[in-house]
Amino acid sequence: MTDWSRATLVDTAAAIASGRVRSREVAEACLDRAARIGGQVNCFVELDAAGLRAAADDADRAVAAGAPLGPLHGVPLAHKDMYDRKGRSSGCGSKLRGAVPATTTATALAKLDAAGALEMGRLTMVEFAMGPHGWNPNYSAPCSNPWNTAHIPCGSSSGSGVAVAARLVHGSLGSDTGGSVRCPAAVTGVVGVLPTYGRVSRYGAMPMSFSLDCVGPLARTAREAARLLDVISGPDPRDASSLDVPPPRAEAALGSAAPLPRLGLARGYFEEGLHPEVAAALAEAVAVLERAGHAVPEVALDAALLHQVADLHPLVMKAEGAANHMADMRMRQEDYSFEVSQRLHAGFFIPAPDYIQALKLRGAHLRAFAARAFATVDVLVAPCVAIPVPTIAETTGHRGKAYLDMVVALTRNTKVLNWLGLPGISVPIGFTANGLPVAMQLIGRPLAEAELLRIADRYQQLTGWHMLEPALVMRSARGESIQADGTTMGAERRIDR
Amino acid sequence: MSQVTPETVAAWNAAHARIGLTPTREAELTIELDQLAAAIARARPSLLFDTDPHDFRVALLETAVKP
Numbered sequence: 001m002t003d004w005s006r007a008t009l010v011d012t013a014a015a016i017a018s019g020r021v022r023s024r025e026v027a028e029a030c031l032d033r034a035a036r037i038g039g040q041v042n043c044f045v046e047l048d049a050a051g052l053r054a055a056a057d058d059a060d061r062a063v064a065a066g067a068p069l070g071p072l073h074g075v076p077l078a079h080k081d082m083y084d085r086k087g088r089s090s091g092c093g094s095k096l097r098g099a100v101p102a103t104t105t106a107t108a109l110a111k112l113d114a115a116g117a118l119e120m121g122r123l124t125m126v127e128f129a130m131g132p133h134g135w136n137p138n139y140s141a142p143c144s145n146p147w148n149t150a151h152i153p154c155g156s157s158s159g160s161g162v163a164v165a166a167r168l169v170h171g172s173l174g175s176d177t178g179g180s181v182r183c184p185a186a187v188t189g190v191v192g193v194l195p196t197y198g199r200v201s202r203y204g205a206m207p208m209s210f211s212l213d214c215v216g217p218l219a220r221t222a223r224e225a226a227r228l229l230d231v232i233s234g235p236d237p238r239d240a241s242s243l244d245v246p247p248p249r250a251e252a253a254l255g256s257a258a259p260l261p262r263l264g265l266a267r268g269y270f271e272e273g274l275h276p277e278v279a280a281a282l283a284e285a286v287a288v289l290e291r292a293g294h295a296v297p298e299v300a301l302d303a304a305l306l307h308q309v310a311d312l313h314p315l316v317m318k319a320e321g322a323a324n325h326m327a328d329m330r331m332r333q334e335d336y337s338f339e340v341s342q343r344l345h346a347g348f349f350i351p352a353p354d355y356i357q358a359l360k361l362r363g364a365h366l367r368a369f370a371a372r373a374f375a376t377v378d379v380l381v382a383p384c385v386a387i388p389v390p391t392i393a394e395t396t397g398h399r400g401k402a403y404l405d406m407v408v409a410l411t412r413n414t415k416v417l418n419w420l421g422l423p424g425i426s427v428p429i430g431f432t433a434n435g436l437p438v439a440m441q442l443i444g445r446p447l448a449e450a451e452l453l454r455i456a457d458r459y460q461q462l463t464g465w466h467m468l469e470p471a472l473v474m475r476s477a478r479g480e481s482i483q484a485d486g487t488t489m490g491a492e493r494r495i496d497r
Numbered sequence: 498m499s500q501v502t503p504e505t506v507a508a509w510n511a512a513h514a515r516i517g518l519t520p521t522r523e524a525e526l527t528i529e530l531d532q533l534a535a536a537i538a539r540a541r542p543s544l545l546f547d548t549d550p551h552d553f554r555v556a557l558l559e560t561a562v563k564p
Contacts, residue, residue, distance in 0.1 A: 197557060243557070311536035318533075326514075333517045345522065346529045348514035349506060354537045356550060361540055363552035370560040378562075421557050446561035 023074030073116030082206035106204025123159025134158035179414025186439035197421035198243035201236030222456035264299035264377030322347025389436035
C-alpha cells in the first residue's frame, strides 16, 4: 500500500488526476505524518487540517466531474510564513506581524492555486528572514533538522526544508536573499532553487532586501522542483523587478534528447574554507558525473571579484533592511529579537552614496563574472554550505569570532549568486560524518534554470541520495513511537522512486 | 584604525536614525561599519560615473541564456 505522503509530487499528482488515489487520502497521509513527527521538528506555525481536508474534497469532486486539472491538482504543499493570502495574516517569524489580514494574495500563491495545489499550513522561518541558521526565539520550540533534531535546519526558510525532508508536504515555497532557500535545502537533503532575479514574482511576499530577494521552491527531487518552478514563474506587472520572460518549461526540458549542458568545477573562492568532508563529497559528486561520461573541467573564477561581491552583499542587504524596518525599530525595537536587531543596526548608518555606488557595480560584476565563468562551460558545480551542519546548541546564544565565522560559512557560497542575480540549485550529494546531508550548488547564466535542473535530474538518475529518508520518517511510517531524544537518526533505507 | 567612532554613531543616531542603542552597542557597531565602508572603498576605483544602478537589469538579459 502506497504511503502517499512519501510518494513524489509528480507521482502523487498523476495518481490523483487518474483517480488512482483521492486527494483526501493524500491529505490524510500528510496530516497523519504531521501528527506523528510534527512535534519533533516543529516546522508548522499553523497547520490547517480542516482547510486542507475541505480543499482536498473539492479537488476530488473536480476529478470526479472531469474538470480540467492543473499540474499540482490536489497535492498538499505548505509555505514559509511570509506570503500574503487574502483574509489571512502572515507572521513573518516576528512578534510584529500577524495581526492584520492581507487584502490580496501573493502572485506565487495564486499561481499555485491555479495549478490546483492545496495549502496545508504556514511554515516556520527566521524572524523577518534575517539569519542563516534557522533559530527563531519567537517560536516556543525550535524548528529542527529531521535527520538529527539536535542540528539546525538552516534558514531563513527553515520550515520549508524541514517539512519537505520530513515528508510532511510535497513541496514548499521559500525565499532567498543570501541562501535562504538553498541552505535549508542543503542541510535537509532536498532540492532548493534560487531562480534568476526577477524570474518569479515577489508580489505579496515579505520584503527583506528588494535588490536581492527571490522566491524559490523546495522539493524532494529536481523533477518536482522543476514542476513547481514552471508553475510559479513568469512576468507579473505588479512586481517591478519581474522579468518579461516566459516560464522556463524546465520539467519538459528534463526529457530533452539534446546533449547535457557543459559542466565545469568552480575554482577560485568556492574552495576557500571548505571543510574536508564537504570537499570530499563534492569531489565524489563530480566523479559520479565524470564516470557517466560528462566532462567536468576546472574553471578558474576571479576570486577577487567574488570576494568583493561577498563584501558588498551585506552593505546593500542591511541598508535595504533598515529602510524596511525603520519605523518599527524606532517604535518597537523591544519586539525584535536580540540577534535580528543586531543584524539591522548597521543598516541605519550606511551612507546613501555608499549604498548607491554598490548597486551601480552590480551590472559590471555580473558581466565580468559571466564572461569568465561561462566562457567554456554552461553550468558551474560548486559547494553549497561550506561546513558540516552545526548543532542548534552551537548556533544559539553565542557571540565572538568563532561564531561569526561559522555563520559566514553557512552562506558565503550562496550569497554571491543573489548579488549577481544568477540562478542556483542546491542538490543533495551525500552525508558528512555527523550523519547530516551535504549538497552541491549548480550555477548558471541568467534564465538557465532548465539547464541546471537537467544536470540535477541527471545526477539524481545516477545516485540515490535524494531517495533516502530521515529515520524519523521511517520510524513514523512503521508506527513506532518517536522519542524527542535529539540523537542521530540518519537514513535507514531507500524508497522506490 | 577605526574611521567610524562611537561618537559618530551616537551623533548620527541622535540626529537621524533614532533607534535604541546602548553605548556598548555604539562602540561595537564601529567595527562592522568600518568593514562595510572598506568594502565599498575597495570597489570604488572601478566605478563609472555614468552607470545607472538599473544597468543590472540590462546585464541580466545581456548575459542570459539565449533561447
